[in-house]
Amino acid sequence: MISVAIENSFASWRVAARRLLINRVRPEDIVWTAGDQVSLFESASGEEPDTGFSVPRRFLALAASVACFDDVSKWPLLYRLLFRLKDQNARLLEIESDPDVHHALMMRKAVKRDIHKFHAFVRFRTVEVNGQEIYTAWHEPQHWTVEAATPFFVRRFGAMRFSILTPKGCAHWDLEQLTFSEALTRDHAPPEDPTEDFWLTYYRSIFNPFRLKLRAMKQEMPVRHWQTLPEAVLIRDLIRDSQNWEPDANARGSKRQNTKG
Amino acid sequence: MELRRKLEILADAAKYDASCASSGSHRKRSEGGVGNTEGMGICHSYTPDGRCISLLKLLLTNVCILDCAYCINRRSSSVQRARFKPDEVVRLTMSFYKRNYIEGLFLSSGIIQNADYTMEQLILVAKRLREEEQFGGYIHLKAVPGASAELLREAGKYADRLSANIEMPVQKDLDSLAPEKTIAEVEQAMTDVKFGIDDAKDRSKKDAASPAFARAGQSTQLVVGASESTDTVILTKAEELYKKYSLRRVYYSAFSPADETDKKLQDRKAPLLREHRLYQADWLVRNYGFRANELTDGLKGGDLDLEKDPKLAWALRHRELFPVDVNRASKSLLLRIPGIGTNNVERILKIRRVHRITMADLERLRIVMPRAKWFVTAADRNPGALNVDSLRLDAWTRPKIVQPSLFELTTGQI
Numbered sequence: 001m002i003s004v005a006i007e008n009s010f011a012s013w014r015v016a017a018r019r020l021l022i023n024r025v026r027p028e029d030i031v032w033t034a035g036d037q038v039s040l041f042e043s044a045s046g047e048e049p050d051t052g053f054s055v056p057r058r059f060l061a062l063a064a065s066v067a068c069f070d071d072v073s074k075w076p077l078l079y080r081l082l083f084r085l086k087d088q089n090a091r092l093l094e095i096e097s098d099p100d101v102h103h104a105l106m107m108r109k110a111v112k113r114d115i116h117k118f119h120a121f122v123r124f125r126t127v128e129v130n131g132q133e134i135y136t137a138w139h140e141p142q143h144w145t146v147e148a149a150t151p152f153f154v155r156r157f158g159a160m161r162f163s164i165l166t167p168k169g170c171a172h173w174d175l176e177q178l179t180f181s182e183a184l185t186r187d188h189a190p191p192e193d194p195t196e197d198f199w200l201t202y203y204r205s206i207f208n209p210f211r212l213k214l215r216a217m218k219q220e221m222p223v224r225h226w227q228t229l230p231e232a233v234l235i236r237d238l239i240r241d242s243q244n245w246e247p248d249a250n251a252r253g254s255k256r257q258n259t260k261g
Numbered sequence: 262m263e264l265r266r267k268l269e270i271l272a273d274a275a276k277y278d279a280s281c282a283s284s285g286s287h288r289k290r291s292e293g294g295v296g297n298t299e300g301m302g303i304c305h306s307y308t309p310d311g312r313c314i315s316l317l318k319l320l321l322t323n324v325c326i327l328d329c330a331y332c333i334n335r336r337s338s339s340v341q342r343a344r345f346k347p348d349e350v351v352r353l354t355m356s357f358y359k360r361n362y363i364e365g366l367f368l369s370s371g372i373i374q375n376a377d378y379t380m381e382q383l384i385l386v387a388k389r390l391r392e393e394e395q396f397g398g399y400i401h402l403k404a405v406p407g408a409s410a411e412l413l414r415e416a417g418k419y420a421d422r423l424s425a426n427i428e429m430p431v432q433k434d435l436d437s438l439a440p441e442k443t444i445a446e447v448e449q450a451m452t453d454v455k456f457g458i459d460d461a462k463d464r465s466k467k468d469a470a471s472p473a474f475a476r477a478g479q480s481t482q483l484v485v486g487a488s489e490s491t492d493t494v495i496l497t498k499a500e501e502l503y504k505k506y507s508l509r510r511v512y513y514s515a516f517s518p519a520d521e522t523d524k525k526l527q528d529r530k531a532p533l534l535r536e537h538r539l540y541q542a543d544w545l546v547r548n549y550g551f552r553a554n555e556l557t558d559g560l561k562g563g564d565l566d567l568e569k570d571p572k573l574a575w576a577l578r579h580r581e582l583f584p585v586d587v588n589r590a591s592k593s594l595l596l597r598i599p600g601i602g603t604n605n606v607e608r609i610l611k612i613r614r615v616h617r618i619t620m621a622d623l624e625r626l627r628i629v630m631p632r633a634k635w636f637v638t639a640a641d642r643n644p645g646a647l648n649v650d651s652l653r654l655d656a657w658t659r660p661k662i663v664q665p666s667l668f669e670l671t672t673g674q675i
Binding site for chain 1: 317
């Protein structure tokens with residue numbers, strides 16, 4: 001058994017995995033732990049030795065996504081895939097129904113969804129700092145997606161200064177550079193923005209009370225995000241006022257048809 | 262009238278248009294401007310009706326000179342009326358967009374004065390957004406039937422999507438419910454828009470810098486259940502529209518009478534499930550290689566079966582084609598297996614080049630086994646397939662009725 005300490009980053013795992021592969025360490029012989037990286041196998045010259053194996057680009061792209069997943073089981077899984085690619089089948093990734101491949105794809109899917117929801121659910125509030133307007137948001141991603149998700153906001157809002165604060169790290173755009181900083185706690189969330197009053201008015205008015213599909217709503221807008229979405233405070237009242245309301249609809253989602261008569 | 266009150270009235274009036282798509286358009290943010298589109302639409306919020314909020318969906322005004330019985334804004338209705346100034350819509354759009362509430366604007370309107378004047382007012386808003394605010398987000402404008410070809414050409418310069426709503430599948434329905442409207446006029450608008458799109462595509466082949474035109478294409482909407490027309494009539498018309506005008510989408514909106522609804526339609530309503538079955542059938546026609554008449558031939562009363570999805574219903578009528586061997590069947594046949602969607606068909610084709618697919622593989626791909634297992638064979642034993650000719654299969658495959666969301670409807674696999 002060999003114990004390998006890595007930081008929670010793809011770069012850190014990659015360095016370790018490379019060394020392990022060169023030394024032909026089998027996946028089942030490794031215990032992955034969190035911590036500062038220690039060099040396992042000093043290379044005498046200080047240069048990266050050749051692994052004698054070129055890793056498929058597809059694997060690297062998959063691994064970079066999986067590395068954002070919020071569970072440490074991702075590290076042994078990625079190494080197992082890498083080892084099997086080299087040792088068993090270079091085309092392993094094409095077998096999407098293979099249990100390891102499937103597991104990694106499920107992790108990637110969750111990460112991609114988290115990035116998509118990041119783009120959807122960030123709500124900027126204008127905050128004035130030293131006479132400058134900064135669009136500031138508090139968001140709570142499920143996975144380690146701050147660095148992967150925030151370049152989107154630069155492409156879209158590059159002419160606005162913004163900060164996105166999260167419990168998994170923060171991102172800041174000063175019109176020139178996107179920088180990242182340490183995680184913050186929820187009490188750093190910016191105060192309400194007057195525009196939210198109009199947004200809530202819109203949300204209330206565009207809702208169609210003749211249709212009620214709570215299950216569908218919760219599936220796409222998971223309850224865990226509600227506390228960072230200003231409009232979510234309206235949901236309870238909208239459901240109650242809806243003419244389709246029935247007590248058990250809350251729990252299971254309405255299975256009834258449109259019954260407005 | 263206070264702006265917030267106008268927003269209340271004119272968002273409420275706009276919610277009967279089901280479309281909220283913001284996909285299919287690519288535009289980089291202009292230097293110093295705000296907003297872009299990256300092809301994939303984003304749903305920024307969901308309301309308890311299960312619908313997504315992607316766009317700020319508004320009517321410029323709910324004043325209307327027409328009197329369509331199925332429409333809450335018809336001139337004889339007693340709803341409160343309001344009208345935005347163009348600048349008010351521009352301001353709302355920009356302040357919502359900059360806070361990341363929306364992908365852009367979907368602007369429609371009641372008909373004021375005449376079709377051309379109404380279209381001009383819609384264009385004015387879009388033009389200000391693009392030229393004065395350098396807005397790079399998504400804009401969907403209503404193409405007002407009867408508006409001149411020149412105005413529709415101008416609208417297409419600013420809009421990502423244009424839509425002229427056909428509302429009813431046949432003229433007979435319009436004659437009884439919306440006598441001032443004609444199918445021909447709506448299809449003329451579609452023709453003009455299609456010409457603009459095709460023309461812009463031709464030009465861009467010669468000159469990459471030539472201006473784009475409605476790059477996310479055009480769509481339309483049909484109201485379901487207000488008229489007598491059956492699903493067969495509706496799907497036949499939808500298929501014709503897809504072919505003739507290269508529409509991206511046909512939306513189906515289940516009619517539900519509200520307090521202001523015309524008295525003669527008070528008892529008319531379409532179950533949401535009927536709307537759902539139409540979306541499923543539509544999806545099969547667009548993505549699975551079905552022809553509309555394959556799904557509608559032999560339907561009792563001309564309507565789709567509410568109890569099972571149209572693909573399963575079709576398979577049960579064509580059992581002679583099943584079970585299908587997932588390791589050997591052609592792509593077009595794989596697409597016809599109930600419970601297997603387009604993505605999984607692609608996966609199966611990829612996997613079987615290097616590996617013989619087993620039933621366990623299918624389970625892991627999250628194929629809907631309660632439906633699929635009767636219709637497939639794989640590398641190992643599948644007892645389900647022995648029952649494909651059983652008379653009881655109809656009952657065994659009957660799913661519990663659960664309403665899906667519009668998101669599932671627009672993106673989901675069947």
